[in-house]
Amino acid sequence: MDLPALVFLAVVLAVKEAGLPIPVPGDLLVIGAGVAASRGGLAPPAIVVVLVAATVLGGIVQFVLVRGRARAAVLRLLARFGLHPATVERGAARLRTGGAPAVAVARMTPGVRIVTIASCAIAGIATSSFLVGLVVGNGVFLTGHFVLGAIVGPPAVGLVAQTGPVLVAVSVALAALGAAGWWLIARRRSRLRTLAGGDESAAEGLARLDWTDACCPACLALAVLVPERPADSR
Numbered sequence: 001m002d003l004p005a006l007v008f009l010a011v012v013l014a015v016k017e018a019g020l021p022i023p024v025p026g027d028l029l030v031i032g033a034g035v036a037a038s039r040g041g042l043a044p045p046a047i048v049v050v051l052v053a054a055t056v057l058g059g060i061v062q063f064v065l066v067r068g069r070a071r072a073a074v075l076r077l078l079a080r081f082g083l084h085p086a087t088v089e090r091g092a093a094r095l096r097t098g099g100a101p102a103v104a105v106a107r108m109t110p111g112v113r114i115v116t117i118a119s120c121a122i123a124g125i126a127t128s129s130f131l132v133g134l135v136v137g138n139g140v141f142l143t144g145h146f147v148l149g150a151i152v153g154p155p156a157v158g159l160v161a162q163t164g165p166v167l168v169a170v171s172v173a174l175a176a177l178g179a180a181g182w183w184l185i186a187r188r189r190s191r192l193r194t195l196a197g198g199d200e201s202a203a204e205g206l207a208r209l210d211w212t213d214a215c216c217p218a219c220l221a222l223a224v225l226v227p228e229r230p231a232d233s234r
Helices: 003-017 026-037 044-067 071-080 085-108 113-123 127-163 165-188 190-195 200-210 217-225
Strands: none
Touching: 003 026, 003 044, 026 044, 026 127, 044 071, 044 113, 044 127, 071 113, 085 113, 085 127, 113 127
C-alpha cells in the first residue's frame, strides 16, 4: 500500500466514524488494506496506527457533535432506521454503568458498535472513559481485520491475476450474499432485540445500519457463534 491510498482510506474511515453513513462496509475496507499491505509498500504497523488514529479522530468528532448541536439531528437520523431516542437511551444506560470496558467491548462487537459512539454521547459518559474504550475497541477491531486481509492477501492477489473478471463478478455476488446473511442473522439475534428493548423495527433498523460497518466473514461467524441472551436479560 502506498501513501496516497493510505491517506484516502484514512479519510474515508474518519468520515464514517464521524457519523456520515457511507454505504461501504468499514471492515471490508480494512481487510482490503491488509491485502494491499501484503504486496509491499508502507510498513504494516504504520498502516494500522494511521487507520486506528483516523477512526479515533472521527469517533471523537461524532462524540463532540452528538453531545452538542448535532444531537437532535443524529437522533432523527437514527429514528429513520428504527432506532428511536428511547431505544438509544437503553443502550446508553449500559455504557454509562460499564465505563471504558463496556465502550471497548461494544466497539469490538458486530451488531452494536455502529451506535456505540452516539450512545456514549447521549449517555454523558466521561470523556476519559470514552476515549480509552474507543482506542482499545477500535484498535482490536481494526487490527484483527487488517491481519485477516494480510493473511489472505497473497493467495487472493494470485487468484485475481488468474481469473480476472470472473472473480470480480463472484466477489460482488458474495458481498451481496454476505450483506443479506448479516441482515438475517442480526434480525434474529436476541442480542439486538435486547438492545432494541423488544422493538422489532428497531432491531431490523440496527441490522440494516450496521451492514455499513460489519459484513465480513469473520463478523458473520461471530454473529452466529456468540451465545444468545434471553430477551428479558439485563
